Amino acid sequence: MFEEYLTERQVISIIRELSNEMAENYPGIKISIGDDAALFHFSGGDVLLTTDCIFEGIHFNLDTHSLSDVGWKAAACGVSDIAAMGGQPLCVLMSLAYSEPLSEEQIRSLLGGFIEMLETCNCALIGGDVSRSRSGLSLVVTVAGVPHIRGSVRRSGAKVGDLIGLTGHTGDSAAGLYILSKNDEKLRARFPELVESHLRPKPRVEAGWIIASAGASAMEDTSDGLARDLLHICEESKLGCILEERLLPVSQSLVSLAEHEGEDPFEWFMGGGEDFELVFTASEKAFGEISRCCGERGIPVTMIGRMVSANEGSFIVRKDGSRVNIENLGYEHFA
């Protein structure tokens, strides 16, 4: 056991111990923590690479998230980006920075959640970096992955007439954050699945692979909120889209919470991010195949709209027949 607060080298030694336990199951990992760079075997072809960061006070707060939740979330952000290309995550680097020293229990909790998330998708922590920060805790996660043999599903490939699909349902994570920020134990006990959606989001790696297999034309994860992420697809594909509110697969829990609180779930559903669901576009034929394959594996997929030409705009038809421009929904830093 170490003293209460760890030096940087002690932190690294704990990360290394936990990472080595994982790496034993991954013969392709040749060098992990302890050198200037990690080394992994790649059988050739293309490599997917992505990086994502989460900062205390911006993406999480330690009064609502345990360190284990923060670790989980950081890993999920990175893994989800690989899923959104239709790829399989392979290995991960973590850059950890903190302004207050951490105890052994704290670092084990943080890493525990991080590794627990990675283990759900057979992905290993192979390296990283530890540093002091000026304010708060931050984690930057880099994930290398294997693309689908049919190619990676980009944002730019959508065609006019393609159906728009969504895995699972969005808004639950934002609703979970709403509950956490209310600091109301009763509300939290009544909607544990919404809180869980926010604290332990589950990237759709299997669904991403199925969607790529079927030849989807475009895909993105709903990390910034359905509206904004779908807009990225519209912009990259130089198209517009029409969604219909009545098609949106709102979860029963979200409906109940909205009723209980007298809120409209629409903003949560369209604007709330961090669900790590997948929004994609596909031809009718491909959509059918995706629906069947996902259904067989218990993954819900819903058709929520269609791609149209850019001059038709990007909007959602609300239940009352009114149209809302989806550019007015969703979240952007420094907007």
Next chain:
Amino acid sequence: MFEEYLTERQVISIIRELSNEMAENYPGIKISIGDDAALFHFSGGDVLLTTDCIFEGIHFNLDTHSLSDVGWKAAACGVSDIAAMGGQPLCVLMSLAYSEPLSEEQIRSLLGGFIEMLETCNCALIGGDVSRSRSGLSLVVTVAGVPHIRGSVRRSGAKVGDLIGLTGHTGDSAAGLYILSKNDEKLRARFPELVESHLRPKPRVEAGWIIASAGASAMEDTSDGLARDLLHICEESKLGCILEERLLPVSQSLVSLAEHEGEDPFEWFMGGGEDFELVFTASEKAFGEISRCCGERGIPVTMIGRMVSANEGSFIVRKDGSRVNIENLGYEHFA
């Protein structure tokens, strides 16, 4: 031209423009900025992967570093880790976070320095992430690289009797920081090369490749300071080392500055980090080959000591014959 301060999407669009200009020269890069992950072709075999972060107020200050310098430094940190394994850097992801909005001029300056550094080693920016931070500017750089065909040079391979070599000279970067922190224009004008060493460190990619080619037994870059980085090699190789101060290749500028300021350059040389030189161990035969090949390319290499068994300890023999334990030198966060 954009308004004075940019939204996150405007920042990304500028990064994308600059990154696309680079990517045109790299046919192996199939997807760069604009999707959830980047995609690059890899001809098979092993991939080196490393991540490194720099934070305002910890690793740099904007009163001494221009944004262009910060960009350069961030790229140099990551590239140097690949050099220290004997590899060739291939492509880079950048995770940028800032608490105050940036203008177009500022983001172009930051990216300009970043890309300028990458171009010195034919390495391309292919992706990344932009976010708000709670306090100050931070950059996390991930570099993927190709390992040397002879294998990667780890920290753990040193043998008893191996010679210890150093490229260039260390301490100049720390001396440059000393000058910058004094805010004395005359001193700065007198020692521009020391300031340059701090603001524009040059990773030793070519030297790393040569050292790996010759079959060096261990290697690391001097990012944390010669003493601490050599200790890493000792720890990983379960050995000790004996250095001799009279062998240390102190630069003429560092000697002049030390005389001028009445300081002993020893602390700068042994403890000051961020020179991004390479410290390595090699058999006498390999050392000879490294010296010859590096010499032919104008890269100075100096023999500074020998590896010994762990029970002999790790120390430097000073000019007066006294011995200093190198564990007492150098820098650690939260030490």
